[in-house]
Amino acid sequence: MAYFRARSKFFPDAFFGIASFLLIFSLGFSTAYLNIPKNQKDHFINQDIEKNRQTILLASISEELKPTAFSQKFILETENLIFGKENLKVKGKILLNLKADSSNISVLKPGMQVLVPWIPEEIKPPLNPFQFSYRDYMNRLQVERQINTDMSKIGIRSTEENNLQSYSWKLRERLISDLKEHEFGKDELAVFQALILGQRREISNDLYKNYAAAGAIHILAISGLHIGILLFILNFLLGGLNRFKYGRLIRVILLIALLWSFAILTGLSPSVVRAVSMFSFIAVGLQIKRKTSVMNSLFLSLFILLLINPYYLFQIGFQLSYLAVFSIIVFQPLIYGLFKPNLKVINYLWQLSSVSIAAQIGVIPLSLYYFHQFPGLFLISNLVILPFLGIILAIGIIVIILASVNLLPAFLTKSFDFILSLQNQFIEHIAGIESMIFSNTDISLAQTLSIYLILLGLLFIIRKVTYTRVCFVLVGIFVFQASTFYYQRTIPVNEAIIFHRSTKSVIGTKRNENLNIYSNEDSKNTFLKEYIRERNIQNTKFKEVPEIIDLSNKLTLIVDTIRNYNLKNFHPEILILRNSPKVNLERLINKFSPEQVVADGSNYYYLVKLWRETAKYKKIPFHYTGEKGAYFITKD
Template identity: 30%
Template sequence: MEFESTLFVVMCWKRAPFLRIIVPLVAGIILQLYTPLYPALYFALAGSCIAAVLAFRYLPLQWRFTAAWLPGTFIFILICCCGGLLLHKADLRHSKGFYGYSSTNDTPLYLLRINEPPQETPRSFKTIAQVVAVHRLGEWMPVKGYLLLYTGKDSGSQVLRYGDELIVRKRPETVKFNGNPGAFDYQQFLVRQQVYQQLYLRPQDFYRLPNNRGQPVQQLLLQAKEYCLSNLKKYIGNGPEAGMAEALLIGYRQDLDREVVRSYSNTGIVHVIAISGMHLAMLYGTLLWLLQWLPVHRWINITKAVIVLLVLWGFALLTGASASVLRSAVMFTGITIGRFILYRHSSIYNTLAASATMLLCFNPYLVADAGFQLSYLAVLGILLFYQPVYQLLQCKYRWADWLWQMISVSLAAQISTTPVSLFYFHQFPNYFLPANLLAVPLSTLIIYGEVILLFIAPFGGAAVWLGKTLKYLIFLMNSCVGWIGELPGALIRNIHCSLAQTLLLYLLIAGLALWLLVKFRPGLWTGLFCTWAFLIVRVHRIMICRQQCSLIVYNVPAYTAIDCVKGNNVQFAGNDSVWQLPVAQQLLNARSDLRVQTGSIATFQRYGRFLSFQGKKLLIIDSMLPRRLPPEKFRTNYILLTCNPPVSIHRVSDFYTFDTLILATSNSSWRIRKWKSECEMMRIRYYSIGEQGAFVLKLR
């Protein structure tokens, strides 16, 4: 039995050749992502592997038979090298035409092109701009690169459109990570989008050229999106129902209500309001049903394939081409070509691996995209576990069988996506099954209704009634999901799963699956080993948290926020009003990451603007210093300058003796520059939170 199960696994592996490519390709990309290597090393290693494979053919037959595994190993390493080179090549900073290498000491002129419609934020408009050229040495030099562009609401940005070109005389700034413990690394997120710098523009900083340089296809897609949005708002309204309708149909999330998003997140069905593979599967099935009346003929089948592919890719581009949508589009493209043009049906596992390989070759940064990971893991889980779960229960009635099928799909997808979800989101929705059973059918009905609404929108009367019906259906779905999300025990929060624990969970799932599904006994031992390893990692992390001791000055604009952490307890020092603001979530995330809760610490003492912790003293200066000098300087370890105090470093040094000066982000940029210049002249050690991130002092 064990031999048969091993043979089954080997046969499945051989029938999906792209599986043997995607594994080393992903390994090479991840290696380059976290431990960057020089391209010369990859080329040398790849050349050695090619030479070794060629030389292997000339070895004696006996040696080739004994070491038959060697060529496969060399090819594995070769593909790993290709993955690393792909990621290195994808980084525009390694390109000779990158705009960052074209600037001079003077502030240059940049020619920018708006790459997407500006989005409104509370204080500004935000968009991505392509850097087309830089004016240097009296001429325009073509360059590559993208910027995160902000324009104030009083700077005419409300009239900016996709394709507009701007001439800008302002030096871009590097996007910085705030450095708060447990915070989302927005800098790395933008790097993976090929955006490395940002630019804040005022009216006098730019000039808009009269001609629009947008691509015609993209202009057409934007017009189609605008048609959808305007008609949905016209017939459904401007409330939360319209925002949900926009998200369901075309993935437009700007008008989504925050409470609605929180409800869907708490119930584990946020995939419903994000354009995913489910939407493309519905579209693909609908297209096949609409085209089934056409006769079977080679040229007609080619026409079918062209129609299906045009609609699929048009919808994918219309919705923003997220990772999950691209995955589905590539998969259905392969299936369509095989079915209607080549008349072949390949292994679904091979198609899945082939689509991932193509997308990673196009954009290797997708390997670190949560949507990309969850999308492929969900499909893989359904392929592997749906049938075994479905066969656990036999239902006599059709409605019961249909219900059990939906439950089986949800369970299969949840098995494969739970470890990654815990790693990224640190929570588990207990009621994901009833929420899925309610939201998926309703959302499917709503999506089809919206498509019909857009077709009949020019006729008015029927569209009004259909719009009202859809509004009530969306209201019903939102209300039911909100009610499920508020039930007791709906969500388990603060689940911390490290990268090592996530990998161990997947090894555990793989081992148990091999043991239960194909009777592969080593899978059981693998699962038991991973369980023990997981517990050891967990206990180790708990012991580290119990022994931690640190002082943290958070990177919070306009406010002072300090945490003193010892073991599992934390005490706060700073502006209490910060807890009433949205930025308080960053502090809560940090405490969750550190596994601490508010409690008394014996070594913590606070006297006004002075605090002492574990033998270290911190003085907070947020106002003007006294006019008279003290008879003796006060000794402290750290001084925090916050809330823009009108002081000079010379004056501070007259009052205090200190080791390090900490400059908070609540100070104005010009004052921080002035203080830094004074510190450098006086050779005083300083730490700028705005540039270096949150100040974290380890005291143990």
């Protein structure tokens, strides 16, 4: 109605704009509200099921995740909860963890219906501060609970694979199996699978870290970069169709069909589906041959994907893909316009450089926020790899096709293996220049958003300098400074912390920018490095664990052996139990009357359970780091 009203008016008013805004806002709000698991009546977390009842879950495997050393992981789409003769229809995603030593795990694949014992558990948060939270990561994928079991307790209800995703997954696994019959190196085959087929489970940690340090990690995950290069190649190859009647329409249809065929080849993983969806819209915009059409296509794809699943907005890959493409569209012409070489080779390299620089402008703030490091040699890595990435993709697809029909010649196998080997060696060399890797950089969310405000303001000023736009940039700078000041103020001056470390004791005391670590080991573990970065620690010292210590003005007794603590006029406020001392905790509580009892990760669990019951009986707060995480003590 508002649209037809606006068309009939000679001087349009604000009614149509307001109506459009309200419509989009209502759509977005409704979609977001309905996608929250707690707001879905038939979601399994909203069902009241007695825990003592023997319940079986009927679910479909929707995705296989990268395995760990301890477990194989799958995401299940729940369908029914079966208890006795009753059957309750449910929905929602759940994480299935199968023990790594379970037999026949390889028989499970997406599309299968399985029967699983219904023993849902909360996904545990990290036990030490500032560590990566797998629970938050899973929640962003709408996975609310997990089931830990082994293969012997799994029943396969149906192996039928009638949907497109299961067919796509099966096709990818068959192609990988065909490739393994040829003489590829281990690392080369792992990169091949990641680069072309989107399967990263065989990439070693060292190889992954090298690509990350060299600023080329995006090569190992099929994303907007791969799909963009593929779209560029296909758009060039199909350019001749524009000379025919309806050629542009046929070209768009073929482009979209070929992009989705590639997505099927890679197993239709969520990241690939998102990237192909985005570039399907961009493919349409390219045929209109207007920059605004490409930008409109980008935002239209963003709007539609968020309507389908608002949780995409919180996924790192989604954010990085859209920011990189947006930045390339906006900044690349400006950067390329700064220098126009006459030689074709130099011009080509400068085009690639301008694309890489433009993409980095968009993703650097977010990369620093999430990953806390910036590869200083990213431009060199991309300048060497990007010119050949399209060729590698094309040759890789040919190799896969020939291998699938058993016609792959040995010389092509060796040649492609050599190319991938050179790429890995180059990445390893770049990653080895540690002085150019700016790590342990920490910025807050407010700082990240303010940097984007400044970049947006600078973009406006480049196009046209006005008083309002200069003020916009100055406001962005002020917000950045204010958020930096606030972030620094939130860091406590003095703090003590009892970390969780399995079979070990690690106690830290922070004073200003100095950190003392009391432990029997003198290495900076991952959780210590993260704490040092977040708390802006400049100096770290390792010391032996004492018997008595002052933790942020809290007198603390550390009990690690059986002995008589005949200490007169000694009243510790905190009692720390370590190394499984077989002490009479009730007697210690009666003697010292502590305010808090803490057991760290060095203790046997059966003793922890006994101590917990004793503390509960004596009405003393008890904290076990293996369940509640690290214990903080801040100065009053």
